Amino acid sequence: MGDEGTTTDGRRVRGQRRRAQIIEATLTVVRRDGAAGVTHRAVAKEAGITTSLTTYYFATLDDLLVAALTEVADTYTEHIRRIMDTSDDPVRDFAALVAASAGEGRERALAERELSTLAARRPALRPVARRWRERVADLAWLRTSDPRAVEVFVAVSEGLCAAILLDEGRADPEHVRAVLERALAGG
Amino acid sequence: MGDEGTTTDGRRVRGQRRRAQIIEATLTVVRRDGAAGVTHRAVAKEAGITTSLTTYYFATLDDLLVAALTEVADTYTEHIRRIMDTSDDPVRDFAALVAASAGEGRERALAERELSTLAARRPALRPVARRWRERVADLAWLRTSDPRAVEVFVAVSEGLCAAILLDEGRADPEHVRAVLERALAGG
DNA sequence: AGACAACTAGAACCATCGTACAATTACTTC
């Protein structure tokens, strides 16, 4: 609800910018304090604006979280699309992306997981999360035409990410890649 | 902190019972409203006791959540141990357990996922969550001696569970089993 | 029976949060 952005005249441009800024601040908060830390006030403070502005652009906190997950999913999708378009070894690059969840990408991966968990309880978010996994599947289709292998690949990538988040950091890209390759191979 | 229970005399028995009762109520709340819905008051109301009691047994909300996740993990572990001890086809029975996340076991699986996500941010919980996955690995070791196959199996089981939670219900035990079997086979 | 610790109840304090609202400013359009 409360969606503008269809008009292309100057009026709404500023608004869209603010909107993006607020979402960005929300993601920062999620990365730092988790989804539970997302409050109008925390987000507003992070963005350097007043509390009323966040409620102006997102009537309810839920709207804000939905927008945040959507943004995260879009970013991820874009990332994968780029890998698919430019890489000569997509699985290797994807493995690097997954493995990054241990280091510099940890907070991002944590945010992704928290928001994705949130999606399980909010029907409105499920299509977003599903599209997310479909992109990973697209990547697998490059290497196999066996639907079951694709399914294993997607599941493994999700499971690996979870494992990395819980195993405090040890994640060798080469190792991740090997596991992913094995998932693709299969009997 | 605040851990008793080492003494075996009568004094603490009542206390341990209360403790278990509070944890049980906490899990009910988590299943119903998610981890975010866990408050001293909500838990107390669920258990039919006063708010001060929950703080008496669990000084902070965090302690309560930690105890709840530990309990969930223990239950899961026990479940798997029983499958390993008694089943003639552990993978089939495990698949049934995973597939149940779609139907009657959905709330339970949701609670597990939320608490496990919580673990990623709480170092104190990581060993618990890790033991959890080790039990699944134990199950895989029954069927293969290839460490990589075991790793794929564990990751797949986690990913499948996530997929089931997001794909609103469609989860055929036979299908889950087939995917798990494929993960074990591998090239 | 008395002492002492475990346990339970009820209320209250203080902080935070979601949300609403009126007032003010910035921008666009005519």
Next chain:
DNA sequence: GAAGTAATTGTACGATGGTTCTAGTTGTCT
């Protein structure tokens, strides 16, 4: 430059929640 709409601010209300405190009860040991 006047009018009108979008954007922004400051403030406040009502509700909820974590935590603490005090007082009272129960059970156990000597």
